[in-house]
Amino acid sequence: MATVREADPRGAVLAFVLQVLGALSALGVVLASRLALSAVLDERAADDPDLLIALLLLALFTALSGSVGVLQAAQQRLLGERVSQLVWRRLLRVTTSVDLPTYESTRFLQRLDRVRSNAVSRPVAVSGALLGLVGSGVGVAAMTAALLSIEPILVPVLLAAGIPSVLIARRSSRAEFDFAKDSTYLAQRRGYLKMLMSHRFSAAEVRAFGAGPGLMARHQQDDDAYLARLTTHSRLKQRFALLTVAASGVSLALALLVIVALVSANRIALPDAGAAAIAARLLAGQLVTVFRSVTSLIESGPFLRDLEGFLAMDGLSTEAGERRGLETGLAVRGATFSYPGATRRAVDEVDIDVPAGSVVALVGENGSGKTTLAKIIAGLYPAAADSITWDGEAIEPADLRASVTVLFQDFIRYQMSVADNVVMSDTSNPVDEDRLRAALDRVGVGSAIEALPRGLDTVLGIELEDGADLSGGQWQRLALARALYRDSPLVVLDEPSAALDPRAEHELFADVRRVLDGRSAVLISHRYSSVRLADHIYVMDGGRVIEHGSHAELVAAGGRYAELYELQSRTYLES
Numbered sequence: 001m002a003t004v005r006e007a008d009p010r011g012a013v014l015a016f017v018l019q020v021l022g023a024l025s026a027l028g029v030v031l032a033s034r035l036a037l038s039a040v041l042d043e044r045a046a047d048d049p050d051l052l053i054a055l056l057l058l059a060l061f062t063a064l065s066g067s068v069g070v071l072q073a074a075q076q077r078l079l080g081e082r083v084s085q086l087v088w089r090r091l092l093r094v095t096t097s098v099d100l101p102t103y104e105s106t107r108f109l110q111r112l113d114r115v116r117s118n119a120v121s122r123p124v125a126v127s128g129a130l131l132g133l134v135g136s137g138v139g140v141a142a143m144t145a146a147l148l149s150i151e152p153i154l155v156p157v158l159l160a161a162g163i164p165s166v167l168i169a170r171r172s173s174r175a176e177f178d179f180a181k182d183s184t185y186l187a188q189r190r191g192y193l194k195m196l197m198s199h200r201f202s203a204a205e206v207r208a209f210g211a212g213p214g215l216m217a218r219h220q221q222d223d224d225a226y227l228a229r230l231t232t233h234s235r236l237k238q239r240f241a242l243l244t245v246a247a248s249g250v251s252l253a254l255a256l257l258v259i260v261a262l263v264s265a266n267r268i269a270l271p272d273a274g275a276a277a278i279a280a281r282l283l284a285g286q287l288v289t290v291f292r293s294v295t296s297l298i299e300s301g302p303f304l305r306d307l308e309g310f311l312a313m314d315g316l317s318t319e320a321g322e323r324r325g326l327e328t329g330l331a332v333r334g335a336t337f338s339y340p341g342a343t344r345r346a347v348d349e350v351d352i353d354v355p356a357g358s359v360v361a362l363v364g365e366n367g368s369g370k371t372t373l374a375k376i377i378a379g380l381y382p383a384a385a386d387s388i389t390w391d392g393e394a395i396e397p398a399d400l401r402a403s404v405t406v407l408f409q410d411f412i413r414y415q416m417s418v419a420d421n422v423v424m425s426d427t428s429n430p431v432d433e434d435r436l437r438a439a440l441d442r443v444g445v446g447s448a449i450e451a452l453p454r455g456l457d458t459v460l461g462i463e464l465e466d467g468a469d470l471s472g473g474q475w476q477r478l479a480l481a482r483a484l485y486r487d488s489p490l491v492v493l494d495e496p497s498a499a500l501d502p503r504a505e506h507e508l509f510a511d512v513r514r515v516l517d518g519r520s521a522v523l524i525s526h527r528y529s530s531v532r533l534a535d536h537i538y539v540m541d542g543g544r545v546i547e548h549g550s551h552a553e554l555v556a557a558g559g560r561y562a563e564l565y566e567l568q569s570r571t572y573l574e575s
């Protein structure tokens, strides 16, 4: 209820008032029916004022009850949207501030998936159930009062229906959560296969490999497995629901039998019997809503606890960090990192130095630990305490993140305008258009952007209306411009030239110091033509640095670097 109040305080009050009004208008229907029946059975004339008033009241309360229902539906929908928005905001606050290693944990990813697809809809269901409970609670009280005034014995008969329903709801709730939990993996895999078969990013490869039918078959298998589980689960739920309905039907039938018996024994008059029958029917309806709401509340309990646990997760880092200038340089000493569940260290006791103003390269075979080290340097993965110093002093991870810019090899292609794609690296400051254009020009993509239909405002992503698209190399330059737009003294560039043509690569890296404009850089690359221009090169293998020095020193040493460099040069010369 607190979430509902926080999401929309006025809407919550309005919804509450409408629920009460709905219940009271139902009571009005019962009382007006009693009056009307009484007037009819007294054989009043058609123009008798008492009969006319009773009929008018009956029409009025019936209309009121119907209109309140319409308003309630609209109000609940709005309230549901507000509650959903609030819960999403809370969830996204966690997903955007939890530290990066958490995203490497399967347990977290599965929980996130479950919370995203299930728990978020629950608060909306709970808010609906709570309102339903308020309305039907008032309704039950009103109908009970009406029945008590007519014949008290009817009340316990109808209320007894609730006991089995509540007991059933408790068992049903556990079954629902267990079903969702056990199906998480299947749901994830089905979602992934659907995405592969229906997204643009995968469309070309799926066609080129003719992978469509194979993926469809796997998807069908998962669909069948899910359907089989769902069928078993639905049968169980059906049994629970039927038992609840049966309990309420039996109690309603009993109440009506009691009314008939009371009329036969002349214990109540016919108008009272008529009103009691209507009240009993309405009360049975209200009780079904009460039980349904209680069931929904009980059923949502485990999901809400799952969500609450997720929202209260540790390891959130929301502090902004302070950008530092780099005077002497960054030093890494004994940096070590293992991925969750991994048996081997991805980075193992690594020492490197990045003097201010220098370009340092990291090379090594696939899986040797370069990207992991880049994430450590950028403050995204924790290394052993104080293993990173900035100008000779220890630095907080948040400050490190604020001071280092990293361009990943799998950078994001934002479906936003060209300008947004660049300024995304510095959203906490106002857009600086001169800096934006300078960054684009520095990576040689300025004129290509000018040629787009709406220049900097062109939206990228043809999925969007009026969206344009760029080539792979142009996207990479745009990502480079994004890294350069951010005013930080150190940039880490992970495979920044993988998609560039030889001329573009030469233009950018032969003159890399002009492009960097005074920044220091850590360059990760498999292209030795770029790497050889670095001031210092570290060669990694199995998470460790196995050798380092300038290009000339490493070639002269005749070690791993010399071997890899020789291999690549020979490939070029021979081809």
Ligand SMILES: Nc1ncnc2c1ncn2[C@@H]1O[C@H](COP(=O)(O)OP(=O)(O)OP(=O)(O)O)[C@@H](O)[C@H]1O
Pocket: 104, 339, 340, 342, 346, 364, 365, 366, 367, 368, 369, 370, 371, 372, 373
């Ligand atoms: N998310 C992850 N979870 C578990 N292990 C991982 C993860 N990412 C990388 N690894 C492992 O860590 C090691 C280092 O990977 P890393 O990506 O740092 O290598 P790399 O040198 O950048 O490789 P490449 O040249 O292919 O980009 C590899 O053995 C890899 O299998």
